[in-house]
Each structure stands twice: as structure tokens, then as C-alpha cells.
Amino acid sequence: MATFVVPKAPLPPPLPKHTNTHAPHARTHAHTKHTNTQAPHARTHARTHTHTGVMIDVWALNYLLDQHLKGVKDKLELVNLPLTSFATQWFMCAYVNVLPLSSVLRVWDWLLLLGPVVLFRIALALLKAIEGELGLATEMEDAMAALQRARNLEIETVLTIAQVCFGEAVVDLAVLMQLRHKATVSKLS
Secondary structure (H helix, E strand, O other): OOOOOOOOOOOOOOOOOOOOOOOOHHHHOOOOOOOOOOOHHHHHHHHOOOHHHHHHHHHHHHHHHHHHOHHHHHHHHHOOOOOHHHHHHHHHHOOOOOOOHHHHHHHHHHHHHHOOHHHHHHHHHHHHHOHHHHHOOOOHHHHHHHHHHHHHOOHHHHHHHHHHHHOOOOOOHHHHHHHHHHHHHHHHO
């Protein structure tokens, strides 16, 4: 019986230290007002790669729920289940540990094909699929149980709901970018 020895790979070089991109004059005097010299789109882009970015996406999902699934949004508020308690995991993990692996892989294929709008279409489709069950919820635990049962939905059902009910007419990249911008501006105000 032959044994295989896997050689150890060398460690990658250390990452470069972060350099400050702010103008030097903004730091020279304590009484000088700080000014950010980055372009507005650069600040927004940098912010979407942080925890704030996922909160902006949750805000956008909340807006979409208000427009297209008002009953679900109202029920979540009635049972005191904040959208952040489950939607942050959905968005940050791209539905890993939310859907079965075969379903996650199909969602990822769609994500790679169509972009970030897929995350919103799937979220809306999952909530639409359990809308009736959520309507019966009287407590937060009932609503959480309905969300847990959404894991068992057939991926074809979820994708069909996402495409038919929440396709390009509802969530496309332009709409998503507008919602993200609106959320960013409202957070900065």
C-alpha cells in the first residue's frame, strides 16, 4: 500500500499595510474640518463590502416587501420578527445553510448568470412561498418555524416563483442600484 505525502505549500506573502487615502491637509490641524476626498461612487462601493452593505440590502428588501408582499411585511412586524434576523444570513451566505446544497448550487448558478438581483428574487420567492403559513403565525416562534420549513421547498418551485412573480419587471439591476443608493443616502442623512 503506497502512502502519499502532500508537500506543504509556502505561506503567501503578508498583505500590504493599509494606507490612508485622505488628503494630508485634512489631518494637519485638530480644528480643521475633515473632508473626504474620495469620489461619491468610491465611498458607496467601499461601504457595500462591509456589514453596512448587507444592512443596505436588507433595507432594499424591506422596501421591496413593502411594494410587493405587504402582508408578509406586516405579519413580520406584527409578530416582532425583524427582517435583519434572517435576511442578513440569507444575503451574507448566499443561502448556504438556508437551502439544501443542491438548491444552493442552483441559486449560485443563477447568481453568477444574473448578478445580485438573484439574492432579492430568491428572498421574495421564499417569503411568497410561505406567505400563507406566515399569515397563520401568532408569535415570533411560529414565523421562525415557517421560515425554517422554507428550507424544504423544491428549488424548482422557488425558482419558478422568483422568475414569474419577481422577475425583471420587479427586481432588475437598475432597480436594485436605485434602492441601494436610496438606502445609502438615507443612512448618511
